Amino acid sequence: MLLIFHLFSPSDHQSLETPVTEFPPLRVKDIQVLETMDQENVYRFVSAIDTQIMASSGVIWNSYRDLEQAGLGLAHQKYLSIPIFPIGPLHKCSPASSGSLSSQACQRSISWLDKQTPKSVVYISFGSVIAINKDDFLEIAWGVANSRIPFLWVVRPGLVSGAEWVEPLPKGFLEMLDGRGCIVKWAPQQQVLAHPAVGGFWTHSGWNSTLESICEGVPMICQPYLPDQMVNARYVSHFWRVGLHSEWKLERMEIERAIRRVMVEAEGQEMRARIMHLKEKVDFCLRKGGSSHQSLERLIDHILSF
Numbered sequence: 533m534l535l536i537f538h539l540f541s542p543s544d545h546q547s548l549e550t551p552v553t554e555f556p557p558l559r560v561k562d563i564q565v566l567e568t569m570d571q572e573n574v575y576r577f578v579s580a581i582d583t584q585i586m587a588s589s590g591v592i593w594n595s596y597r598d599l600e601q602a603g604l605g606l607a608h609q610k611y612l613s614i615p616i617f618p619i620g621p622l623h624k625c626s627p628a629s630s631g632s633l634s635s636q637a638c639q640r641s642i643s644w645l646d647k648q649t650p651k652s653v654v655y656i657s658f659g660s661v662i663a664i665n666k667d668d669f670l671e672i673a674w675g676v677a678n679s680r681i682p683f684l685w686v687v688r689p690g691l692v693s694g695a696e697w698v699e700p701l702p703k704g705f706l707e708m709l710d711g712r713g714c715i716v717k718w719a720p721q722q723q724v725l726a727h728p729a730v731g732g733f734w735t736h737s738g739w740n741s742t743l744e745s746i747c748e749g750v751p752m753i754c755q756p757y758l759p760d761q762m763v764n765a766r767y768v769s770h771f772w773r774v775g776l777h778s779e780w781k782l783e784r785m786e787i788e789r790a791i792r793r794v795m796v797e798a799e800g801q802e803m804r805a806r807i808m809h810l811k812e813k814v815d816f817c818l819r820k821g822g823s824s825h826q827s828l829e830r831l832i833d834h835i836l837s838f
């Protein structure tokens with residue numbers, strides 16, 4: 533995001549579809565939101581990060597070389613004198629603490645998944661920050677139900693504006709699904725994505741979720757809300773080509789269609805093949821001799837040299 537802001541200079545007469553030449557998969561509209569936000573604050577925010585980077589003795593990058601070669605190249609160019617260490621994916625280096633893994637909420641999603649057939653379930657989670665309105669919530673619920681694809685949906689208390697939890701759902705909604713859906717308040721995401729029953733991930737496209745999905749070889753449906761998520765979604769759909777970018781109206785028929793495209797159609801199979809290839813590269817880069825492993829060794833040497 534930071535690099536995009538520095539290297540891209542929009543001009544007034546560009547159309548929204550104009551490609552951003554510095555970042556091939558992006559169009560002006562994928563980053564246009566930067567233009568519409570409070571400019572002074574955005575500028576202050578970006579300069580603060582920039583100052584921090586320039587003052588630091590190194591940058592730890594939560595990614596791996598094969599995934600973001602071009603971005604890393606640009607970062608090296610911009611911060612010539614600052615060493616950059618792509619040692620990610622970080623969650624693979626330091627797994628989530630096991631303390632929370634035994635909780636009941638956690639057991640519930642995993643034991644439900646245990647009863648489903650391989651690659652049959654779409655996992656839905658919009659992360660820990662955003663909220664959606666009641667109408668969108670209901671469209672999602674009906675779209676998912678009508679797709680007839682089994683689903684595990686994380687609805688955190690507070691996700692639906694003005695509701696405590698899932699009260700906006702019509703009475704008997706879950707019963708009508710006859711076991712095909714499971715709604716939970718929280719799920720152990722990395723374990724869920726690694727579960728053999730999960731075949732797709734409908735996500736808000738935060739960076740952690742995107743990386744976690746890639747690491748487990750799960751194709752995505754991207755529903756971004758914030759500027760960095762828009763960029764991630766565009767890379768997922770048009771650069772790595774391992775998911776769909778929801779540029780549709782949030783409407784039940786469109787949702788049903790998107791889920792079926794990723795979960796059962798040939799298009800989804802192709803995405804799965806591509807993301808499995810990225811997953812293999814993750815496994816390789818973390819091993820001795822792999823790029824992230826080497827970066828980690830460089831980082832250790834760097835720290836010891838002070």
Ligand SMILES: *[C@@H]1O[C@H](CO)[C@@H](O)[C@H](O)[C@H]1NC(C)=O
Pocket residue numbers: 622623740
């Ligand atoms: C993203 O993952 C990193 C590494 O696993 C973690 O330290 C960080 O807190 C996560 N960020 C969010 C927003 O969950």
